[in-house]
Amino acid sequence: MAKSSTVFVSYSWDDDDHSLRVLQLAETLEQKGIAVIFDQFDPHPGVTWPQWMTHAVTESEFALCVCTSSYYERWHGRQKAGVGLGCQWEGTVITNVIASEPGILTKFIPIQLGTFDIKVIPEALRGNNRFCLSEFDTSEPQFGRLYAILTNQSLSPRPLRGDVEILSPRSRPHVARSGVHEATASSLSRTQSATGNAAPNYSKARDVSKRSDVPFIARLAIKTKILADDAYCREEYEQAASLYRKANDLHADPFHLSNAAQAYWLLDKKVDARSLLDLALGKYPEHTCGIAQHVEWSTEAPEERLAKLDEALMLHKNDQYLLRGRANAMHDLGKTEEAVALLEALWTKEHDPNDAGLLAAIALQKDEFAVALRWVRELVLHAPWAANAWAHYGAILMRDKRIGLAIAAFQEALSLAPHYAKVLWDIGECFALMNGADQALPYLRRAVLLEPKLGKLTSDNELDGIRSSPAFLEFTRECIG
DSSP: OOOOOEEEEEOOOOOHHHHHHHHHHHHHHHHTTOEEEOGGGOSOOSSOHHHHHHHHHHHOSEEEEEOOHHHHHHHTTOSOTTSSHHHHHHHHHHHHHHHHOGGGGGGEEEEEESSOOGGGSOGGGTTSOOEEESOSSTTSHHHHHHHHHHTTOOSSOOOOOOOOOOOOOOOOOOOOHHHHHHHHHHHHHHHHHHSOTTOOOHHHHHHHTTOTTSOHHHHHHHHHHHHHHHHHHTTOHHHHHHHHHHHHHHSOOHHHHHHHHHHHHHTTOHHHHHHHHHHHHHHOTTOHHHHHHHHHHHOOSHHHHHHHHHHHHHHSTTOHHHHHHHHHHHHHTTOHHHHHHHHHHHHHHHOOHHHHHHHHHHHHHTTOHHHHHHHHHHHHHHOTTOHHHHHHHHHHHHHTTOHHHHHHHHHHHHHHOTTOHHHHHHHHHHHHHTTOHHHHHHHHHHHHHHOGGGGGGGGOGGGGGGTTOHHHHHHHHHHHO
């Protein structure tokens, strides 16, 4: 049953913009029926601040810890003398409460505003549910899930339990091992094709979408780009391309054009992609992301691509887009170890999810599942709002025959993008690998309803376990018809 709760908001006063953003969060929660304990609401509490903080930590039902690098440093008492004492005191009280009552740990919820970075979350809180909030609206998935916890609600209420169904004995179809192997190989190819070299950088737009010092039209362009990024992450490239172009009409930016061109390229609209990229480079000849795309699209031979990229790097030293293109060319030349070393160096410097995705794809080609899982976890960790990051994670787990974990990863992708057709299909295939026709078919049907061309995949070996099912045979006839 939904109910109100008392929530303490713990944060560090990094700067005026950050404190204003935290104030907006506190105000939104209060307006949505939650009793918020917040220092800006009570600037003269009538007791000492240490007493007020201790009361706030111990008496609240939940404590939201707004984590930033300053918050982390002050929690550990590493700021210079006299700075951040309030945050340091709250960290001490929270740590003592957790130590004395381990079962109370889950009341402390780490949140971040705009960009996710686990390194700034205090170690004691890293095992808890954590949320990266871009907007304070319950329609936004991360904020909606947080609000559900604070108000004791379930976003997926348990249905009324029915009677146990008595099943008739049935034969168990044999699943050929070679069929599973072939199926997972096809999942690999789909994962690689979706791990693009010029996939959008989601976090930069979200960081500034609410800043009051940014002009209104520019903020509208940023919000449009966020919608485009979300469509790109659902692999809805037609919509993504349209939104990137609208964002560019509002506020000219070479990345809007090159991202739209990349979306057209993935739709196999090569003429449109090249035309738009030529437009971008005509207006912005120094746009290195576009230069890297142009080299990749116009030069088939990897040794020629490598030479052109090296020439561009003479003018734009250590540019991440050109270096990433260079790593792709080296990999295509068979210089895989050098490509991996270059991508790992880029990752160490930038922590760009694109590099993690490419490293995961290379590891999969080499059948190095442990390495691939390591990199795809980094991909999810640094882009938790990206549905396709979770989809990649699920695809690798599926290939490694860890079907239960794969379904969980795919479900996380669906929570971010409920109409992600390919993920629905992949969940259906996971259940099919467990011979569960009744569980698989609703997902397969919904996927085909959203994306009819997926019906052509009914011959996939992942579906061998349910192929003899009458319901699946009917489904196949529907897809063919």
